[in-house]
Amino acid sequence: MKKISLSFLAVLFSIIQGFSQTEEPTTTSYEDRKLKIEEVNLVTSYYHQDGNNSAVTGGVGTELLTDFSNSLDLKLSKKDKIGRKHSFGFEMGFDTYTSASSDNIDPTTITSQSYVDQRYYPSVFYSVNNPKTGNTIGGNLSYSQEWDYKSYGGGLNFTKAFNENNTEIAVKANAFFDKWWMILPDELRPEPSDLYPNGYPSGSRRTFSQLPVNPRNSFNLSIALSQIVNERLQVSLIVEPNLQKGQLATPYQRVYFNTTTEDSVRVEKLPTQRWKLPIGVRANYFFGDNVIGRAFYRFYIDEWGLKAHTLELEAPIKINPFLSIAPSYRYYRQNGVSYFAPKSQHKLTNEFYTSDYDLSKLQSHSFGANIRWKPLNGVLGMKHFSKIELRYQHYQRSTALSANIVSLYLQFQ
């Protein structure tokens, strides 16, 4: 963890140094077309949760989890001869987490390999914007890797601004092609057979390559309409249908049935397809000169019968033109899927079954605040260190799971 933090600090200081070596731009049109660093963003966050309904142990057991997440993105741009703006971006994300419930995939060990994992996720994007037509066309590629999971993604996007830049329509299409290595709970691994003469692989470094791999693919379309309504109000509507196909059940989550036979525990089983339809609405209003109201509502429905409502409210208060404090509140409610039942309440005749409380009937409340500081001459007098944001949220779910998250966002321009 220390090594990771130091690496990020090293990257951070090299960015500041890189900016400090930037020459002052001259006024010739040739110079203006040079590739330049437009923005560098660093987000780092620490997440901690606890609860007692782990799906790995069949809906009962510790959900203690900590996650240290970091992402660094770099945006470069240049203008061509006809005034179009070409933007290039690169993002590198790195998460490391410890999970007490994952540790129970193999409870015979004191601390198994699954107790801790890392995730790396680099991505790149390119877009070209024509200010004369208001059109922006772009594409992106992404990759993500965890111990037992890999994902390859790609997408295209198109944005059209019109009506004197008061209206904007954005369309994005993304596809993710994922591979999941099937690690099973210790006691549910098949006995030695012709296929696995030494027994089903545990998923350790030595046996990992022998694990079967299942696909999980996601296809996502996002259509967003943004409108400036008047000098103080702007709204947007986002419709984002999504299709997931393949391995959607988590292979190491146990389900206990209402029987005492040998067959009383199995791994989670869920349908291999899930259509999702979220519809989100945002509205931001500037009250007076110092207070802003930010509101977001989402309705969600999917093929598994899950319906959900999300409401987010935030009220940034401008202490001065450079400093704002934004208290926030979020409410979430879902009805749960019919495949869910708590431990030992499933029937063996059920076609699909899960004891994952993330899919149960629940509601959650979260509240916290965001502090944003964007001084005119840069943070701590460093010209290119343009913005710093500190955010805290407390999350409380009706299933007794609680979480806290602290995030720090630094922007360099």
Next chain:
Amino acid sequence: MKKNMFKTLLIIAIASILLPSCTSIKEYQKMYVNDSEMELAARKAQKFEQSFQLYREGASGGNGGKTGGGCGCN
């Protein structure tokens, strides 16, 4: 039935307030809407918060957050 009627009336009421007021705002009139706090998107600092909400709840998407790629199975 009453609930549906209430929803329909609410949508009509909101639309009737918003749509006539959709006048074209000139660039020099955008002081308030161009304020960085007025951005019509989730905050960058919310990035990882949205990820954990996606993992801890059944719903996802529609908020500019992550919709695919990566397991999130812990």
